[in-house]
Amino acid sequence: MKLEEAKIKYIHTWGSLATHWGVNKTMAQVHALLLVSNTPLSSDDIMETLKISRGNVNMNVRALIDWGIVRKELISGERKDYFSADKDIWELFKQITKERKRREIEPVLKILEELHESVDENSVEAESFKKLMEDLSSVTTTVNGILEKTIKADEHWLLSNFTKYIKK
């Protein structure tokens, strides 16, 4: 297989995986394109390669920059903005995890706790509802804790020590 062909196939694969995880396809494809490119690309390059509009490129590149996984590169003697993606994939995973945690996990934990606190009845039903809220919080916190340790840890260290962590 030619390299270019493999790159294109990768861009498509990544795009369709993204949709399963609530990330929009174009955003994933732009990111994949920047990852496989060995030089920074301009908006026009991206537009042309992915066949999408200028507005779309702009919005998705900005989102990627917000997520901290793509950055502007200033090329001297050029007026255009150029973009490139960090090639450290572990870093990418860390950034995405942090972002999701902040945006999604924390707000949900907050609501579960609020609901737990605010039910003032004492019936068996109320108790079992409170128990459910506790269980949900507990699993969420545990998984969150695992992810947190994961993103803080060095890859190799982590793999060899994970079992220890789980069994305590």
Place this chain on the structure above:
Amino acid sequence: MKLEEAKIKYIHTWGSLATHWGVNKTMAQVHALLLVSNTPLSSDDIMETLKISRGNVNMNVRALIDWGIVRKELISGERKDYFSADKDIWELFKQITKERKRREIEPVLKILEELHESVDENSVEAESFKKLMEDLSSVTTTVNGILEKTIKADEHWLLSNFTKYIKK
């Protein structure tokens, strides 16, 4: 806050979280409803509570059953099907993780490996593409391994925080 109100708020919260994770809102709400209910519910109960159509209830309940997190309860003397959700939230997490792994992570790993193998060039560019495929595989495999260890981990430790429910 009245218990019923808290339940409804929980159902909505869970539904909106679901959309961020590529799970459809109704499916999450049906699941949430079954979780907070202390008795099994019929299709009609679900239709009425969530104000959705019979067809929608049927499709989403079936999807939940496929995922192994909801089951049919046969109530003697009744012709209707009744449904209930397992109250063990850790089990829920395990089922969902297994399912995603099978449907999403494994196919992607397979494609990354194929792409890595099939590029036969020897240029610097080709090498850096192969490196990228390796890195992506490596992070995916690592995260996958963590999830795997998590779901296989000693249940006593994990569940020590949870009081088991006794079915009514």
Place this chain on the structure above:
DNA sequence: ACAAACTTTCAATATTTACTGAAACTTCAG
């Protein structure tokens, strides 16, 4: 064998989400 009770399916439709493209805005050089 019939029909009531219940479940399933799926084409049509509604809703949500993403994308386009043109206009407005910004920056910079002369």
Place this chain on the structure above:
DNA sequence: CTGAAGTTTCAGTAAATATTGAAAGTTTGT
């Protein structure tokens, strides 16, 4: 200041997804 080069915004539209509802299918009791 002027206009060329580049960027951003966002209303309108297209595409993707979810939902309905009615018809077809199934099961059960008599």
